Amino acid sequence: MVTFNLKTTAGDGFLYETAASTKVDDLIDALVDIHNARLRAGLIAEAVRGLAAHGAMQPPEVAADVADPSGQRSGNPPDPDMAEVLNREVHSLEEYVDKKQVSLKVALTMEAIEEKIDGVRGAVATAYPEGLPEWDLARMALDDPIEKLKHTPLGGSLIDAGKRSLWAFNKEFLRGTLVSDRLGRNEKTKVVAKLTTKGAGPPAREPVVSEAERNAMASFYFKRQEELKKLAQADEDDYLNSEWADPKGMKRNLQGLNDVKAPGFR
Numbered sequence: 044m045v046t047f048n049l050k051t052t053a054g055d056g057f058l059y060e061t062a063a064s065t066k067v068d069d070l071i072d073a074l075v076d077i078h079n080a081r082l083r084a085g086l087i088a089e090a091v092r093g094l095a096a097h098g099a100m101q102p103p104e105v106a107a108d109v110a111d112p113s114g115q116r117s118g119n120p121p122d123p124d125m126a127e128v129l130n131r132e133v134h135s136l137e138e139y140v141d142k143k144q145v146s147l148k149v150a151l152t153m154e155a156i157e158e159k160i161d162g163v164r165g166a167v168a169t170a171y172p173e174g175l176p177e178w179d180l181a182r183m184a185l186d187d188p189i190e191k192l193k194h195t196p197l198g199g200s201l202i203d204a205g206k207r208s209l210w211a212f213n214k215e216f217l218r219g220t221l222v223s224d225r226l227g228r229n230e231k232t233k234v235v236a237k238l239t240t241k242g243a244g245p246p247a248r249e250p251v252v253s254e255a256e257r258n259a260m261a262s263f264y265f266k267r268q269e270e271l272k273k274l275a276q277a278d279e280d281d282y283l284n285s286e287w288a289d290p291k292g293m294k295r296n297l298q299g300l301n302d303v304k305a306p307g308f309r
Contacts, residue, residue: 045222046233047211048145049074055142057081058150063223063230067209067216073153074238075204079189080156081140082200086192087163088133090181095126095133099171100179121170129170132163160185202238211236213245 044060047070051057059077061070097116110118120126136159144151164185167175175182183195193201209216211234216225226232237246 044150044230045226046150047074048233048235049078050235050237051078056145057140057142058145058148060150061222063221063226063228063232065222067220067222067225068218070216070222071207071209071218071238072204074209075202075207076153077151077156078238079201080153080160081151082197083184083189083192084136084140084156084160086184086195086197087160087181088137089196090179090184091129091133091163091167094120094167094170094175094179094181095129096120099175099181102176102178125166125170128166129163132159132166135159136163206241207238208241208243209236209238210245215245 045063045065047059047061049056049059057077059074061073093111093113093116097111097113098119098121099117100115101117121129136156139155139159140151167181167185180195183192189201193199211225214225216222216236226234239246
């Protein structure tokens with residue numbers, strides 16, 4: 044399988060595996076689906092944690108629990124055991140879609156993401172058998188189609204596959220072709236790629252040195268500069284204390300006075 048390391052925002056991304064014979068159009072659709080599903084997962088996590096801590100959302104016109112940071116929930120959470128189940132399922136979902144999966148070499152699949160979301164959905168149904176109100180963010184995040192989530196806090200973060208192009212090595216994967224047309228038939232190929240707005244051209248090149256590396260280098264050079272200053276100061280002190288740096292040393296030497304010591308001194 045060809046492994047795509049899809050870079051999204053700075054420092055974020057995920058791995059996806061596909062066959063070299065995959066159509067580029069299908070690949071873009073799959074990458075966009077996972078990108079959006081990861082965003083949905085984050086919204087689910089935030090909403091269900093609020094649900095576990097402060098209960099369902101009140102209608103917009105009704106005053107909410109003052110203890111709720113969002114100022115929107117009822118203040119009637121499920122019992123502690125059920126709240127623990129909700130948080131556990133949310134944690135499992137977050138762990139699966141986390142960016143650290145890239146370093147762990149775990150490729151994501153939509154099937155696995157949906158399975159994790161189903162786990163959260165089942166826990167919510169158990170905690171609220173009567174269902175959540177239509178205005179509750181947890182219900183929307185779990186049940187609404189991805190298009191409707193554009194009206195949630197996700198806003199413009201969601202993307203449309205039809206408006207995206209895929210790039211790698213500063214070259215575009217052309218729609219209507221196969222992955223193998225761009226990369227060859229080697230199923231062990233690994234590619235770092237990015238999705239861009241269709242027609243916008245290649246993505247900006249990533250800096251050769253990351254911000255963290257740049258900060259580390261600046262810190263190193265600052266410390267080195269301080270060390271060199273201290274060494275230079277030490278050398279200057281040694282110079283001023285040496286006999287040959289004494290401006291009267293040559294005169295005393297010519298007069299044979301260098302070895303003359305005061306009485307009582309050796």
